[in-house]
Amino acid sequence: MQSAKKIVCVGGGHVNCQVLKMLKKMISEQNANISLTLVSESKSSYYSGMLPGTISNLYTEDDLKVQLPPLAAWCKADYIEQRVDKIVGKENTIYLQNG
Numbered sequence: 001m002q003s004a005k006k007i008v009c010v011g012g013g014h015v016n017c018q019v020l021k022m023l024k025k026m027i028s029e030q031n032a033n034i035s036l037t038l039v040s041e042s043k044s045s046y047y048s049g050m051l052p053g054t055i056s057n058l059y060t061e062d063d064l065k066v067q068l069p070p071l072a073a074w075c076k077a078d079y080i081e082q083r084v085d086k087i088v089g090k091e092n093t094i095y096l097q098n099g
Helices: 014-026 048-055 068-074
Strands: 005-010 034-040 044-046 065-067 077-081 084-088 093-096
Touching: 005 014, 014 034, 014 068, 034 068, 065 068, 068 077
Parallel strands: 005 034, 034 077
Antiparallel strands: 044 065, 084 093
């Protein structure tokens, strides 16, 4: 039996939002042994591409925000709202603020 793979995106910025959407498409029922997790210290992230339109009053501040818990749920990813304290690549471990 193949061991489960875990993919963790740290931070809810533009790139990780796109990565989660891409992985949602790539991971199917056939790859049920792959799990996704999004770790962010905030429930929302700003989409910088809409900043000029927001400054010009074409969009509201709420339009500029990406809500991360619903995005994670849509991508079938776990969502953890915590600050990352340390990443140790050799241990393949992420340490969160709450331990």
